[in-house]
Amino acid sequence: MDEDIKDFTRDQLIEEIKKLRAGIREHRDSTGHDLCWHHPKLWSLLPERTDPNILVPAWSEFMKGCIQYRQSLDQKE
Template identity: 65%
Template sequence: MDEDLSGMTREQLQDEVKKLRQAIREHRNCSGHDLCWHHPALWGLLPEKTDPLPVVPEWPEFLRGCIRYRQSLDEQVPDAPRSSEPYEE
């Protein structure tokens, strides 16, 4: 799967690492409503060019997952700042 790496020079590998780190940082720095989005640009950095369709839960199960995710944030980062900023498209 990652055979492309063995043919890269040291400089190419460093460039690849920098590109991937930047993408991870952008994803990590998502906050607020941006935490809830599908991120195909991040997966597009992989060498294999597939575009799998995600399995999307039905609405009740999806909302239960959203609630559980939000609860996990309370558990994992209880001192994180809170926002009441409304979602805007």
């Protein structure tokens, strides 16, 4: 899957790392609803393209996951 990086020059690798780090930092520094799991901009940093049709759980299961995520944050404090 990542065979393309074998042919990168040192400078190309450095640029790739900077691009990926910027994407990770942008996600890390998100707040509010921007923290939701659907992140096509972050995913677009990968060279392979995927189908944008994402399987989303039913509302009850989706909301249960949101509640569990929020509770996990409270437990870390």
